[in-house]
């Protein structure tokens with residue numbers, strides 16, 4: 117049977133350099149990649165043997181890319197915490213997240229990953245860069261996440277959140293898990309899977325652990341993925357312990373000599389911005405999570421003016437990139453009391469240009485675009501535009517229409533992973549039922 121999939125009779129939004137819109141357009145996928153983009157009539161004539169999917173005039177666009185997620189956080193939903201309500205960010209970590217990740221079993225890791233992956237597919241997310249923690253179930257934990265993502269067919273880049281918070285032995289296990297998975301991805305390349313090297317955050321990474329981690333990243337030409345200055349406490353800790361801000365410390369240690377993803381960057385100073393720019397560090401903004409934790413708001417428009425590559429993630433708060441994107445400019449406008457803050461071109465650049473660029477560091481073909489040679493990662497939106505819909509008006513529809521619009525079909529690497537709202541990789545009802553069995557047990561151990 118032909119491996120060719122022809123998705124046609126759609127309004128194709130390519131998001132290429134020219135933001136091309138093709139009315140009654142079609143896309144031919146072959147071997148996981150987009151082979152041709154054109155009119156439905158032409159492609160039907162040219163590829164009569166392809167499996168044809170009639171999209172009945174709906175919108176076909178590139179799949180969404182989430183560049184910072186925590187798939188392990190699912191079982192926090194509805195869970196009560198046992199101490200008093202946290203007053204600050206460090207207490208949120210100590211009383212919620214560090215206790216939760218300590219209590220996860222291997223099956224919890226697998227099942228709790230499936231759920232946000234499914235939710236992501238339902239909202240059109242086709243690539244996820246994850247940052248994983250399960251400090252008392254480390255060896256093999258990334259395999260559990262990868263198994264979940266492969267079963268659902270989601271493109272993923274994983275890392276383990278190395279930390280000294282429970283001592284050197286557990287930090288070393290984190291380093292080994294990162295190295296093991298980086299090596300696996302190198303030795304058994306798979307288009308769906310990639311690896312980075314995870315560090316929790318500067319304030320839980322001592323110099324010895326940092327040195328060992330840098331050795332591994334250098335050895336494999338890998339990439340760091342680390343929270344940076346999410347809360348003021350992270351910067352204050354760096355000043356107190358090392359007499360310099362976080363990014364200065366990372367620069368001096370050699371951590372920025374290879375690739376580096378710096379998540380949040382809310383409390384960095386001017387000098388650190390210049391270090392980030394100078395070393396081509398990739399920054400990820402997570403506005404909903406930041407508002408929820410009350411930690412502040414990164415100066416993203418300023419980063420963009422400095423030509424820093426800053427993209428958008430969800431930090432485990434949601435798996436809905438359309439929602440995160442719609443929310444993104446709001447805290448900036450609220451805080452500046454200026455509705456001109458975070459312009460439309462800046463919004464477009466942050467997500468539609470920078471997220472594909474960031475994910476592109478880990479995968480060997482273009483993502484987030486419908487063009488020949490790119491990964492065939494595409495979604496179908498049941499969107500009937502109430503106003504003119506074109507390259508010029510796309511972002512307005514994306515911000516104010518798409519968050520309420522169902523995604524009916526999700527295609528990753530040319531493979532249909534959700535068809536008309538039905539998830540194809542796993543039995544969704546069974547996953548949810550198993551999660552409801554496992555979560556209360558984890559809550560008891562929490």
Ligand SMILES: [Zn+2]
Nearest residue numbers: 247343379431
């Ligand atoms: Zn995070």
